[in-house]
Amino acid sequence: MKKQLELLWGLQKVDLELKSIKEEKDRYPKEMKKLDEKQKIEKEKIQKEKEKIESLEKTRRQREGQLNLEQEKIKRAEGRMSEVKTNKEYQALLIEIDAIKGANSRMEEEVLQVLEEIDELKKDISKREKEVGMTLEKIEVERKKLQEKMDHDEGAWNEKMERREVLSKQIESKLFKLYHTLKEKRQGVGVVSVKNETCQGCFVNVPPQMFIEVLKNNALIRCPNCNRILYWDGDRSRK
Ligand SMILES: [Zn+2]
Known part of the structure; x- marks a missing residue:
């Protein structure tokens, strides 16, 4: 009986070890998922800023396109100058040109502001990209560690299962x-x-x-x- 009890005691220890390994193993998928989520959040941070820059670039292109059109209008109006017959027509044309020029300078101002904003964001984003890059690296390290732990536990699990088999066979049914x-x-x-x-x-x-x-x-x-x-x-x- 003594031998039997010793074997059983050994088996109990192995079973408890297996139980704790299993608990660890069950935690891994959750931890992996957490890391995936962290990674996603970090990537999204950059993505949002990039999208903002893109939308500003679009605004800038639109404004510049408009400005070009307005410049054309001015040229055409100035071309008409030589054709005007009366002083009244001449004055009206001048007023028209002034109005377009006024609108244009406001638009130019706007374009400058957008450009400044883009510059700021680009500066910010390169800083953020570095930070995110570092965080992503850390996440990768954690992931590797977790993978190593998983592999290690898998090995330990198999080893204990073998030991369990050996002990079980020697214990009276x-x-x-x-x-x-x-x-x-x-x-x-x-x-x-x-x-x-x-x-x-x-x-x-x-x-x-x-x-x-x-x-x-x-x-x-x-x-x-x-x-x-x-x-x-x-x-x-x-x-
Ligand atoms: Zn008791």
Whole structure:
């Protein structure tokens, strides 16, 4: 029985390790998703600024196109100067030209403002691109680390599963089944150690006579409270 209990204790440890690896493994997809989202947000930051610049460039092109048309109008009006017959017509033409010129200078002012805004944004964006680039690099590093952890856990998982297989084969099927049933019912723990005469599964005291028996590891003894199999884990704990 002693050997059997030792094997079972070993199996319990492996199972707990597997459980914690599984918990880690289950977290990875979520963490990956978080990184993806972070990356997306960073990229969007730049995208929005670029879109703003594009829209300003469009405005600038439109205004410049309009300005060209207006310049043409002025030229045509000035061409008509030589054809005017009366002073009145001449005055009217001058007023017309002045009006166009006035409108044009306002538009030129506008174009200058847009250009300034574009310059500012471009300066800002190159700064932001550097920042975003750095953040993206950091995200990439995190992603690699996570991938490494995943690979490592995958390796550890396979290793433990093999160990589990080896141990399981050596345990009597009745005991193995009992352990499994208990494990299912008791949060993955079917075998527990005893410390200070207390079951480490439910933390209820074990009767002194029973405790003495547990210390021998010679018989299948179960906690009167939680039903788990009790095991004396030698040197590491105090009586
Ligand atoms: Zn207990």
